[in-house]
Amino acid sequence: MSDIKKVVLAYSGGLDTSVILKWLQDTYHCEVVTFTADIGQGEEVEPARKKAIALGIKPENIFIEDLREEFVRDYVYPMFRANAIYEGEYLLGTSIARPLISKRQIEIANAVGGDAVSHGATGKGNDQVRFELGYYALKPDVKVIAPWREWDLLSREKLLAYAEKHGIDISKKKNGGSPYSMDANLLHISYEGTVLENPAAEPEEDMWLWTVSPENAPDQAEYIELSYEKGDITAINGVAMTPAQVLTELNRLGGKHGIGRLDIVENRYVGMKSRGCYETPGGTIMLKAHRAIESITLDREVAHLKDELMPKYAKLIYTGYWWSPERQMLQGLIDASQATVNGWVRLKLYKGNVIVVGRESKTDSLFDPNIATFDEDGGAYNHADAAGFIRLNALRMRIAANAKLKRG
Template identity: 80%
Template sequence: MNKINKVVLAFSGGLDTSVILKWLQDVYQCEVVTFTADIGQGEEIEPARAKAQGFGIKEIYIEDLREEFVREYVFPMFRANTIYEGEYLLGTSIARPLIAKRQIEIAQETGADAVSHGATGKGNDQVRFELGYYALKPNIHVIAPWREWDLTSREKLLEYAKKHGIPIEMKQQTGSPYSMDANLLHISYEGRLLEDPAKEPEESMWRWTVAPEKAPDEPEYLDIEFERGDIVALNQERLSPAVVLAKLNQLGGKHGIGRLDLVENRYVGMKSRGCYETPGGTIMLRAHRAIESITLDREVAHLKDELMPRYAALIYSGYWWSPERKMLQTMIDESQLNVNGWVRVKLYKGNVVVVGRDSKTDSLFDPAVATFEDDRGAYNQADAAGFIKLNALRMRIAAQLRKSFKK
């Protein structure tokens, strides 16, 4: 075991990371720096400070990263209309690069020679964290306790906590039926009942959204304004990125929008069933595609759609800091320079329905050309005959060839 002098731990203050903190002190005999990030998980994070102090931690970092999270990670991802395997809006995946980046920065600030996380050896997060660490600091030492210790169950963690006097809140002692991860973009649920993909999730599981059938009986209209592909205002009120997403979450949750029950292919090789609530992201995606429909050139839009699955897989698998993701991001961001305007959506019982869109400066929709009425010569319909014949040429040649062989 390499001698570690100081390690930066991604610390939530929950059962897992509290045990990890004590374990690091005991096994590695090193100084621990704790880092707690507020990325909109909706829980009090200040108690993590008191808990870290109880362990004798001298360097404690607790930081509000909500605006940076949405501005620098969520918004760039949504410019690409990113979804993984046709459904998943990557709420957990997109948070890991920011946490990894800040951990490395803190390691440099404090002179730490190692970083540590609480991700298990079965999941994607270990890959996401560590690819980020190594991309940003190639020689950093990574400590992943779940791959080293013999505390392989929740019961063993609780026994360790009791033995070492680690305070665990009552809600953690009674236990949550699901493993959950939350940030401003989503909340996820895994484990227990969900490990049987044939069983419907309990209604009591959902935290952010009402059941669509219990949502308001009257629809709600919302105007969403975009500048360069990012939302800047809701109902004509300009808001910061984090406030935009928080407001969309509130509206989407109220109308039962954004629930997902998914069996996904993890990067480590197994299939995993998870449920997700992404109310604000669901609205964002629908609205963004609507504004792009009138501001993006056809071939640009189609090329983006072709590249999106690759871009989504890069984020899902932890390659946010890779050169290929950065290259794709440059192209995506260039495509968004003229994605300006507004979209009107109707929120109703689990649905986001686009009912209007316009761009005063960048719309490529020309009513004079598209009209079914008299276009006054804007489009010569006779030109379509030659266009169709030329595009049919290869099929006509093949058909003639087949006909000649039959004779």
Template identity: 70%
Template sequence: MSDVKKVVLAYSGGLDTSVILKWLQETYNCEVVTFTADLGQGEELEPARKKAEMLGIKPQNIYIDDLREEFVRDYVFPMFRANAVYEGIYLLGTSIARPLIAKRQIEIARETGADAVCHGATGKGNDQVRFELGYYALEPHIKVIAPWREWDLNSRTKLIDFAEKHQIPIAKDKRGEAPFSVDANLLHISAEGKVLEDPWETAPEYVYSRSVAPEQAPDEPTVVTIDFEKGDPVAVNGQHLSPAALLTRLNELAGDNGIGRIDIVENRFVGMKSRGVYETPGGTILLEAHRAIESITIDRGAAHLKDELMPRYAELIYNGFWWSPEREMLQALIDKSQETVNGTVRLKLYKGNVIVEGRRSHNSLYSEEHVTFEEDTVYDQRDAEGFIKLNALRLRLLKQAHG
């Protein structure tokens, strides 16, 4: 352990990472650099700076970076171009934040001459895989420290005892058993563990923090328009916004209308099943709107190929392979498909529902002339007869051969 001279720690300022900070100093006898990312989690981050200073970290070794715009522009939006959904329901809110945190940690390690990086993910979850795959993809020879796989502080009681022994401040709500574990960013907030561990038990209402209950949402619907350029949303109700500001606005509209709640049991990459309660308000609107604008701007063959590849793409992100060549190859294909995904979608938000009401685009492939039920001059209905007979030929031969 003495070979580590300087380590960059992903630091939230909470109990776990504060204990990790002190543990690194004691166990590795190394210099610690703290990195706290503002991904739109909605928390004040300056306390993390003060706590790091109190624990002996030099001011020049404390990094607090506002990554909200980069997060939405370079990670969330590319993922939504693919309509990525894991196991049919999860919009990958936690998964998509990890590659950015890993990237910035490696950048800070290079800037400060650190020879190691450290995260606070446990040995049971997906995040340890996501962080470390990112580290190694970007810096193959970096030393990775994962305290939860090394130390014997394997309970909250032991963490609190360690904190008290080393005079690490503990938030009052951390002294008892935390009701559940929370992870948040601008795209979503997740809750897992404790009161949520029994998948039969209804999640208590206090678990939710970004949306009203659908039953409590307004009785009048909210109508909203979203403008798209090359597959990315650029304006809400005609107002052009930056990526982070746009997602923030969609979160507000969705949360007010009880939109974006899911209660799922998912398959973790490490093999176990996990129950989680997630809120992805703005992302839920965005997915419906993006599919709506694609429906009139993407050719059938291209659209169906995208849908076939999407589960593989989503799984790569879930499992931590954002920096893999296969994800980048798929991204190039997806981005090519978005060149004509331009236009406006109108939606109605009502008591937990997102209802598409209209879509239009100057790149539209929808031809009213062809689909009209009235008389037309562009389509000969008799052409369908040969088309059907050719497609039926193998079925007729099969039936004739086998009775």
């Protein structure tokens, strides 16, 4: 790829991508364009501009963008319409951010005449797959530079030595920073590495940044009410909010009550098992509430079909196939199911728990109290009909039992 003239780098301004920026300049002798996305990671993104300029990047080649609303509206909300969780637990916080970053990188590459894109994902992880599948789906002829698969800077010590040699300023975090490998956005924060590489070791309490421990959460429960339109939350306690505002507030509420901590060993797409800890306070509330509003607004078979399709949908997101035709096909089916998912859900938040205490849909509820009641229903349901229903469903088992009796 010696003919590369301009590369768009997904740039955070941290150690890895700052080293990558300099390495790209020295190895490929090309012009570098940096792209820094604010997707709610909770850290200042503007310092990335200063660092990029210090490394010789022209101001017009530095892109820093606030993508929080687009992230929640076009990626998080569609995913939660599917109630998607990977391997029964993981709410896909890192996975769902990668398609947006990939898309914007390609858009910038097209705008500035870039012929290549680059990222800082390692050769062991899922993110290299997620980024690159997105690149190729959106720009089939794009060239991809993945430094971690090319260079020999395969340890933090080597990266720091390279940075020092080339005068790259790496700001030290307060109190020495976190020992964990972390990734954050508006949906979650993740922790990997160091002591967590022993799956038998309990995470230290001071690792968690977003949530209080359930033991230290308030002794008084807090009630909240979420309003839904077509499967998406539009208001909290009657106050209309944008998607990003909704998730920000639910993160605050969930963190306050110790909600959303997760410690799992997951199966990475590249083949290894990896232990990770996650905080997803707002997402945990969203999942519980969404299933509650669907319980009264979705037909039984539609709800069951969604549950059958969900693991496939979740796996597609986890493994980086957001832009695939099969994910888009499933999304169309899921979105169609949400036309009647309107109403409100009332929740009680208490010491790590999200408890559904009420739900209502004035226009689309399929719950009929006249039929469901244990009291006299005025003839809405004929109990005698159940006899034939049961005998017909038992027919195959009766036939099998008779055959077994004949065999002795």
